[in-house]
Amino acid sequence: MPGSLLDPDFLKDLFQPFATISVRAMFGGQGIMREGLMFALVDDGVIYLKSDAETDGHFAAEGLELFVYETKAGKQMPMNYRRMPEACFDDEDSVRRWAGYAWSAALRAAARKPAAKKKRAKSE
Numbered sequence: 001m002p003g004s005l006l007d008p009d010f011l012k013d014l015f016q017p018f019a020t021i022s023v024r025a026m027f028g029g030q031g032i033m034r035e036g037l038m039f040a041l042v043d044d045g046v047i048y049l050k051s052d053a054e055t056d057g058h059f060a061a062e063g064l065e066l067f068v069y070e071t072k073a074g075k076q077m078p079m080n081y082r083r084m085p086e087a088c089f090d091d092e093d094s095v096r097r098w099a100g101y102a103w104s105a106a107l108r109a110a111a112r113k114p115a116a117k118k119k120r121a122k123s124e
Helices: 008-015 056-061 092-112
Strands: 022-026 029-034 037-043 046-050 066-070 076-083
Touching: 008 022, 008 029, 008 092, 037 066, 037 092, 046 092, 056 076, 056 092
Parallel strands: none
Antiparallel strands: 022 029, 029 037, 037 046, 046 076, 066 076
């Protein structure tokens, strides 16, 4: 798919068998969110799904490469996202399965983040 961005309506239709999603422009690409949590991204027209130690084996078994971006300084930075399998474009069960892996990885990552500090109410 040419171009760096994918049509948000296309992405919503693609992931519809899995969940209602939203799409947000991010860092020259797009973030794909469910319930405000990013579980996939689009870079240069390619969809990548969130992965982690629990799901990497599924992605590696399919030969799905890791997302790597280049910093302004030219450094290669791998991220915990893997290319989405081509089968997801034609098969709703594949979308549910692979997006489910990504969603579970995103939930685990969110659970590991420290809770945001609550602002203290100012006494008057």
